[in-house]
Amino acid sequence: xxxxxxxxxxxxxxxxxxxxxxxxxxxxxxxxxxxxxxxxxxxxxxxxxxxxxxxxxxxxxxxxxxxxxxxxxxxxxxxxxxxxxxxxxxxxxxxxxxxxxxxxxxxxxxxxxxxxxxxxxxxxxxxxxxxxxxxxxxxxxxxxxxxxxxxxxxxxxxxxxxxxxxxxxxxxxxxxxxxxxxxxxxxxxxxxxxxxxxxxxxxxxxxxxxxxxxxxxxxxxxxxxxxxxxxxxxxxxxxxxxxxxxxxxxxxxxxxxxxxxxxxxxxxxxxxxxxxxxxxxxxxxxxxxxxxxxxxxxxxxxxxxxxxxxxxxxxxxxxxxxxxxxxxxxxxxxxxxxxxxxxxxxxxxxxxxxxxxxxxxxxxxxxxxxxxxxxxxxxxxxxxxxxx
Numbered sequence: 001x002x003x004x005x006x007x008x009x010x011x012x013x014x015x016x017x018x019x020x021x022x023x024x025x026x027x028x029x030x031x032x033x034x035x036x037x038x039x040x041x042x043x044x045x046x047x048x049x050x051x052x053x054x055x056x057x058x059x060x061x062x063x064x065x066x067x068x069x070x071x072x073x074x075x076x077x078x079x080x081x082x083x084x085x086x087x088x089x090x091x092x093x094x095x096x097x098x099x100x101x102x103x104x105x106x107x108x109x110x111x112x113x114x115x116x117x118x119x120x121x122x123x124x125x126x127x128x129x130x131x132x133x134x135x136x137x138x139x140x141x142x143x144x145x146x147x148x149x150x151x152x153x154x155x156x157x158x159x160x161x162x163x164x165x166x167x168x169x170x171x172x173x174x175x176x177x178x179x180x181x182x183x184x185x186x187x188x189x190x191x192x193x194x195x196x197x198x199x200x201x202x203x204x205x206x207x208x209x210x211x212x213x214x215x216x217x218x219x220x221x222x223x224x225x226x227x228x229x230x231x232x233x234x235x236x237x238x239x240x241x242x243x244x245x246x247x248x249x250x251x252x253x254x255x256x257x258x259x260x261x262x263x264x265x266x267x268x269x270x271x272x273x274x275x276x277x278x279x280x281x282x283x284x285x286x287x288x289x290x291x292x293x294x295x296x297x298x299x300x301x302x303x304x305x306x307x308x309x310x311x312x313x314x315x316x317x318x319x320x321x322x323x324x325x326x327x328x329x330x331x332x333x334x335x336x337x338x339x340x341x342x343x344x345x346x347x348x349x350x351x352x353x354x355x356x357x358x359x360x361x362x363x364x365x366x367x368x369x370x371x372x373x374x375x376x377x378x379x380x381x382x383x384x385x386x387x388x
Contacts, residue, residue, distance in 0.1 A: 037351060050236040051232075079093065088217045101143040106147040107251035108222075111127070130152065132151060176206065205322050207226050208322065238274065294324055342382075346382075
């Protein structure tokens, strides 16, 4: 009985992963590697590890790790369940959003033909051209090119219509660039439907609000992509490919454990089950309550900077991608402190604080992934730096 009582606190902590943990919480694992955990004031970005997985996700991954199962069967069962939750014709789990771009492109180029899939990245007998707007170029073109695609860029509707030919295999749309291009998504989809060319929408960072998870498939995109490790808070190395059933079926053999061009894009049973748990959690949690928490974190940082001479703060919500409350901090750099130096000072502290620097005199701070007293720590450190 005494032994059980002594073990109870540890057991309780194990049952509540991440409970009360912040960047300041000691970590034997990272300390042993010589790495300091940081306060994430950037948001759900890959370079900082995406997001922190909630207990439901960790439990699902841990349970999945105990058994052997046929991966292709699990992929289809998990995909069917996710498709049902997200009101999509079909779905599959990928090893990140970039992987979803690659295997989705392979599905469009091979058109479900196993012989064509085996020829990729070769182009013989393949509709290998992918058209996108010039303003939608982002660096993710490499994922399409890796499976044999040739990128064709356009700017106007007339150019898009003219560019479509017998070699066109797909039209690619970058969701976060919706306001930058001349061809808006509804028009883009309409053209694809009229010309019989599949359309793909990379909405990796756009799972907020949650209705976005079914908005783009309902709009008519043939394939839609979301990151699994960002807003959904699933495993960092997971992604979602949603859309037409025939294209999802064509994407399956393009990825591990099959011998297709995406053999290296392995998704383990743990990531599949973890992402399913993340999606199930995300569609049912109280998003209004979470929004209030974010607003409170924003207020904490802004209040800490009240009265600092020459410093202006504001609440900011991006128009698209990561549509959650942020804090902007601006000041006159002629006082001697540049935004670059401010960032360096934040990184040099203990714990280090990562924020965005959109330009001179300005910092952009995401409170989305902050925990515990971290907003107060950020506010205090900024006040010290800006009043020094």
